Every structure is written in C-alpha cells, then in structure tokens.
Amino acid sequence: MKQVTQYVTTGELAKLMKYDARTIRERLKDSVLIEGRHYIRPFGGRKILYDWSAIQQDMRKFSQQAMAIPMTNGGVSHG
Template sequence: MGFTYLTTAELSAAIKYDKRVIREQLKDSVLFEGIHYIRPFGGRKILFIWERVEEEMLNGVTTYSLTNGS
C-alpha cells in the first residue's frame, strides 16, 4: 500500500488550517513524527502522511454523525 505525502502547505490547503497552526499547534501534540509525518533522509523537511492524518481527523466520527450533523 502506498502513501500520499504532503508538504505543510499542501496539508494546509487540504484540511483548511493555516500552515502556522499545523506547525505550532498540531505537530507533536496531535500529529506525531513516525505516525503522521516523517523527515525524509534525516533532513529538516517534513512530509505528512495524508492517509494517517485523515484517519486521525476522522477518529471518533461515525457514519451517523456525518449524515446527521451531530
């Protein structure tokens, strides 16, 4: 199974959160290195794993809550 890797800017556009919010509030409190993002080749650049971020966002969301707005 392949993963979709997103930069902070791409993730920002996908989830409609400001890049700064992702870097300063979500990273390392909700989104964790090795689970939700990686630093390829030991560098500074961060790549978010879309499928795992999406799973985290939907954690606790049920079909009922999606269809009924609860």
C-alpha cells in the same frame, strides 16, 4: 488492494485541512500530529512530509469517538 501513502508538505496539508500552515507547525505538530505516525523527516533532514492517509484516518476515528455517548456498562451509544 494496497493503499498508497500520499506524502504532502505543510503548505499542501494546510490546504487539504483548511488550516493555516503556521497553525499546523506551531499547534498541531508534535501534539496532535506525531512523528512516525503522521509525518516523517526524509533522510533525517529538516523537511517534513505529512502522511495524508494516516491523518485522515485519525480525523475520522476521533470524530466518531466525539459523537459517542458513554454507557454505564463501558460501551458507547452512537445516537
């Protein structure tokens, strides 16, 4: 089954993530949220649309990595 991409505005993303919209614009955009992966500028304009599914995917991935304990053999333990 093909996953449908859901694009959201900065205000909508702020509500979904429980962040202030200003925090997203000033701190997360271009440092954590990367153009082409997490957001696009349709038709080369100023408006930004965020890919909510890509953001969720990366939040899960980095959350799991944060819980991992590094092992001497290069692997990780998850608990």
